[in-house]
Amino acid sequence: MMNALTIAGKQLSSRLFLGTGRYPNPFVQNKAIEASGAEVLTFAIRRVNLSAPDEDAILQHIEKPFQYLPNTSGATSAEEAIRIARLAKASGLSDWIKIEVSQDEKTLIPDPIETLKATEILAKEGFVVLPYTSDDPALCYRLQEAGAAAVMPGGSPIGSGLGILNPYNIELITEQLTVPVIVDAGLGSATDVTQAMELGADGVLLNTAIAKARNPVMMAEAVKYAIHAGRLSYMAGRIPKKKYATASSPVQN
Amino acid sequence: MRLQINGEEHDLNVVTLKDVVKHFGLQEGLVVTEVDEVIIDRSDWNDMKVHDGMNIELVHFVGGG
Numbered sequence: 001m002m003n004a005l006t007i008a009g010k011q012l013s014s015r016l017f018l019g020t021g022r023y024p025n026p027f028v029q030n031k032a033i034e035a036s037g038a039e040v041l042t043f044a045i046r047r048v049n050l051s052a053p054d055e056d057a058i059l060q061h062i063e064k065p066f067q068y069l070p071n072t073s074g075a076t077s078a079e080e081a082i083r084i085a086r087l088a089k090a091s092g093l094s095d096w097i098k099i100e101v102s103q104d105e106k107t108l109i110p111d112p113i114e115t116l117k118a119t120e121i122l123a124k125e126g127f128v129v130l131p132y133t134s135d136d137p138a139l140c141y142r143l144q145e146a147g148a149a150a151v152m153p154g155g156s157p158i159g160s161g162l163g164i165l166n167p168y169n170i171e172l173i174t175e176q177l178t179v180p181v182i183v184d185a186g187l188g189s190a191t192d193v194t195q196a197m198e199l200g201a202d203g204v205l206l207n208t209a210i211a212k213a214r215n216p217v218m219m220a221e222a223v224k225y226a227i228h229a230g231r232l233s234y235m236a237g238r239i240p241k242k243k244y245a246t247a248s249s250p251v252q253n
Numbered sequence: 254m255r256l257q258i259n260g261e262e263h264d265l266n267v268v269t270l271k272d273v274v275k276h277f278g279l280q281e282g283l284v285v286t287e288v289d290e291v292i293i294d295r296s297d298w299n300d301m302k303v304h305d306g307m308n309i310e311l312v313h314f315v316g317g318g
Binding site: 020023029042044046050053058059068070073086087088158207 | 258259263282284287292294310312313315316317
């Protein structure tokens, strides 16, 4: 029932994809990663700060092997995303890529046209492509057809903690797609994670909700249980909603 | 030799791209290089001679979501 999630032939023991940005320090980050059980970690690609090369370097702090999912954050066009993806692959660390293209700094809402273009080209090049996209069912379908290994609709803007603004759309997406659906962005707590899983998501991607929680390690553990609870609830099948009461106790004698 | 590295001007005494990576004390397994907008694989760093005015990008993985 809790059958494993498989993406591009790789079987994953956890349905949580965890971001590596904004933790208080590497020690807390490692503890949170451990508590979360996540096997897929996301990263950004940036210029080395030549006056302090070790300052931002992250991999030296990561203790065991994970599936790395570098992102193309900072890209404003398909061309920029493709360049970042190729740089990430040249690291020799991963051929998975999270496409993230945005032209709006305020909302970071993904650009649909550029995201689709980049997905198509990189999938043809042999990348395992996981596009971060808005929660548009038609667009998510087009991304699947363009070769995405999984599609990652946002619940709400990145880092906003607003949760799932359009559960109807997320449910349609999970119903319609045959590739895994990972709800990415905007999830703020264990409640949001459970809701995503109950809507049929195959997994969730979180960063800020854990990194910026008052206690990141404890929140990482809460999210692990939320995924489990939400997945079980989805598989069990919820009751239909009704307007009036149905007595749970016998009505006579 | 004057090189443009990560958008800054640097005057280095180097011959190959590998020397550039070494000069900054970077962990070789974690750095990706681009020279004049072409990605240079790690296995080619030693053969890649650098010249005055070349535009070099050194990038790596950082924390992100």
